[in-house]
Amino acid sequence: MASSKFREFLSSLLTHKTKFDVLQIDFIRRITTHRAFQFSVIFPNLLIFWIIIVAGLFGGPVGNRNISVIFVWILWWFALISILVPFASRIWCTICPIPFFGEWIQRRSLVTKKNEKLYGLNKRWPRRLDNIWLQNMGFLLIATFTPLLVTRPVVTGIMLALLFVVATILMLIYAKRVFCRYVCPVGGFLGLFSMFSSLELRVNDRELCKKHITKECIRGGDNGYGCPWLVYPGTLERNNFCGLCLECIKGCPYNNISLNIRPFGSDILVKGERAIDEAWKSFIMFTLAGIYILVMQGPFIFFKDLARFFWVPPYGWGFTYVTNYVMYAGLVWITSLAIVPAIFFVFTALSKLLSGSKEISYKKLFIDYSYELIPLSLMAWIAFSVPLLLVNWSYIANVISDPLGWGWNLFGTAEIAWKPLFPEYIPYIQVVLLIIGLVYSIKFGFEISMENFRDKSLALKAFIPQLAFMILASIFFLWLFVG
Amino acid sequence: MKHKIFYNKKLGLIIIISLLMVSIWISSLMIPIYGGSDSYTIEVKARRFAYEPDRIIVNQGDRITFKVTTLDITHGFYIDGYDVDLLVEPGKESVVTIVADKPGKFKIRCSVTCGYMHPFMVGELVVVENGINIVFVLSILIALLTALVSMYYVWKRW
Numbered sequence: 163m164a165s166s167k168f169r170e171f172l173s174s175l176l177t178h179k180t181k182f183d184v185l186q187i188d189f190i191r192r193i194t195t196h197r198a199f200q201f202s203v204i205f206p207n208l209l210i211f212w213i214i215i216v217a218g219l220f221g222g223p224v225g226n227r228n229i230s231v232i233f234v235w236i237l238w239w240f241a242l243i244s245i246l247v248p249f250a251s252r253i254w255c256t257i258c259p260i261p262f263f264g265e266w267i268q269r270r271s272l273v274t275k276k277n278e279k280l281y282g283l284n285k286r287w288p289r290r291l292d293n294i295w296l297q298n299m300g301f302l303l304i305a306t307f308t309p310l311l312v313t314r315p316v317v318t319g320i321m322l323a324l325l326f327v328v329a330t331i332l333m334l335i336y337a338k339r340v341f342c343r344y345v346c347p348v349g350g351f352l353g354l355f356s357m358f359s360s361l362e363l364r365v366n367d368r369e370l371c372k373k374h375i376t377k378e379c380i381r382g383g384d385n386g387y388g389c390p391w392l393v394y395p396g397t398l399e400r401n402n403f404c405g406l407c408l409e410c411i412k413g414c415p416y417n418n419i420s421l422n423i424r425p426f427g428s429d430i431l432v433k434g435e436r437a438i439d440e441a442w443k444s445f446i447m448f449t450l451a452g453i454y455i456l457v458m459q460g461p462f463i464f465f466k467d468l469a470r471f472f473w474v475p476p477y478g479w480g481f482t483y484v485t486n487y488v489m490y491a492g493l494v495w496i497t498s499l500a501i502v503p504a505i506f507f508v509f510t511a512l513s514k515l516l517s518g519s520k521e522i523s524y525k526k527l528f529i530d531y532s533y534e535l536i537p538l539s540l541m542a543w544i545a546f547s548v549p550l551l552l553v554n555w556s557y558i559a560n561v562i563s564d565p566l567g568w569g570w571n572l573f574g575t576a577e578i579a580w581k582p583l584f585p586e587y588i589p590y591i592q593v594v595l596l597i598i599g600l601v602y603s604i605k606f607g608f609e610i611s612m613e614n615f616r617d618k619s620l621a622l623k624a625f626i627p628q629l630a631f632m633i634l635a636s637i638f639f640l641w642l643f644v645g
Numbered sequence: 646m647k648h649k650i651f652y653n654k655k656l657g658l659i660i661i662i663s664l665l666m667v668s669i670w671i672s673s674l675m676i677p678i679y680g681g682s683d684s685y686t687i688e689v690k691a692r693r694f695a696y697e698p699d700r701i702i703v704n705q706g707d708r709i710t711f712k713v714t715t716l717d718i719t720h721g722f723y724i725d726g727y728d729v730d731l732l733v734e735p736g737k738e739s740v741v742t743i744v745a746d747k748p749g750k751f752k753i754r755c756s757v758t759c760g761y762m763h764p765f766m767v768g769e770l771v772v773v774e775n776g777i778n779i780v781f782v783l784s785i786l787i788a789l790l791t792a793l794v795s796m797y798y799v800w801k802r803w
Binding site (some may be wrong): 223224225226227309313314319457458459460461462463466467469470553554557580582585586587593596597600601603605608609614618621622629632633636637638641643644645 | 685753761765780
């Protein structure tokens with residue numbers, strides 16, 4: 163009896179039928195519909211960001227002795243990629259303080275709902291930029307400077323301060339949160355990976371939304387602003403652009419919005435909105451996971467020397483540090499934008515060839531199959547992040563007592579000695595994570611194949627090259643972890 | 646309709662054996678292993694922000710003496726899982742002897758803050774058995790088998 167119920171539960175997970183609306187819990191509904199909710203989670207975070215920027219700009223220059231580097235690139239990054247995104251979608255956007263000033267100016271209010279007319283020029287975002295290419299390029303730009311960003315506090319401080327400035331300026335020119343939706347370099351991959359997340363915001367009854375004329379969720383109402391992310395919840399099928407600001411929950415007069423816990427990866431099979439910019443985001447994230455593990459966590463002198471800016475290698479190649487770094491930048495950009503997509507295209511062409519289908523275009527198959535990489539890519543990123551925390555946890559304790567690297571010892575933890583936690587088990591954790599990603603990628607990849615070819619045998623034939631690509635990529639990651 | 650790929654036991658066995666062979670072959674694509682005898686010395690040079698040699702591959706059970714020097718400033722020499730943590734100061738040679746009794750890959754890390762890229766100053770000690778990295782072989786095999794089983798279940802579901 164119990165085992166049949168368990169099987170039923172497993173089956174419902176696989177068929178994406180299991181959902182639980184957390185707003186059914188009265189306590190959560192009351193908190194999330196309170197107008198002060200978002201301010202009360204953003205404001206403390208804003209103070210932390212302020213400390214991080216000040217520490218970055220004026221604190222000590224050594225990365226592992228400065229709170230800006232340790233909190234942002236170890237603690238925040240680990241929490242974001244390993245916990246928040248997989249389990250809570252874009253909940254980081256709920257508490258992110260970067261659009262705080264812009265939104266405050268637009269609304270001229272921090273908590274209460276005022277006039278829907280926003281302050282500022284309220285221009286419409288250009289149609290040709292209505293995609294995530296800016297975010298793709300922004301993330302690659304940040305990736306180019308990652309060796310500097312994650313090791314030099316001043317660079318982290320400047321970057322964060324710049325993000326505040328750019329967000330505020332854009333929100334003065336354009337209506338609503340265009341910065342978050344189209345520009346924020348973090349937002350692009352949050353959107354992509356949140357497709358895998360086990361949390362979603364959706365409407366309960368679409369018909370009700372269709373018939374509802376006033377549509378407070380987009381136009382705003384007495385209790386909530388119209389969606390700052392320019393999303394209409396009534397037709398929402400994917401997490402990508404929902405920043406979980408929860409204004410629609412506050413505004414909906416029918417309580418028709420739910421915040422569901424759901425099976426992982428439900429959005430990956432939503433086919434209506436797949437696009438080439440997201441396909442490339444998938445390749446960028448997939449490739450960068452490999453490059454970061456190779457360069458930062460690998461032993462290879464060649465790659466480490468490439469990533470060292472302001473330094474001349476000792477081999478007498480005749481390279482200057484600039485050409486050295488240009489090679490690193492080239493590795494990041496060319497591999498992400500050209501080499502990996504080209505290899506993937508070859509495998510996709512083989513898929514089409516094996517299927518014998520002439521109806522489906524190369525482009526459609528290429529874009530559709532690119533979404534199968536999301537679970538594998540996310541798990542590779544988590545595998546990259548696990549050692550960041552387990553090896554460097556003591557630095558977190560150190561900077562809590564000495565945030566600026568000025569020799570303070572506020573809580574007596576500044577001198578805790580560096581000692582990695584279970585370092586010999588890290589590779590095994592990484593292997594398990596990668597295999598979980600591979601399983602999900604195979605599951606979604608085959609379903610994408612079925613969705614395109616309908617016939618089971620045809621779908622299998624077409625999927626074989628995809629399977630080969632994913633297995634080869636997995637072996638590469640396994641080599642990085644344990645090889 | 647049952648598909649022959651998933652219901653042929655002989656074929657299944659051939660696939661598993663092939664996967665094992667592929668796993669062993671892939672793992673054997675390594676640079677030469679240290680040693681020749683079961684007790685020897687490896688000289689390691691630490692510098693900002695790498696170790697030379699960057700990858701040290703040894704046979705399981707070997708008794709290895711590491712003689713570590715620095716080419717620039719003070720560094721650390723910490724080996725995951727082997728309880729080794731040396732201070733490597735300029736002009737001095739730090740020595741430690743270990744028996745490589747655990748198979749797998751172990752990171753060598755700098756344990757003394759040595760500059761801005763200090764957290765990424767990493768080397769590797771790979772302990773293999775008769776030239777085969779058993780952990781890598783098993784990982785590949787598990788990944789391949791999991792892929793096969795996943796395909797079977799996904800196929801069955803449709």
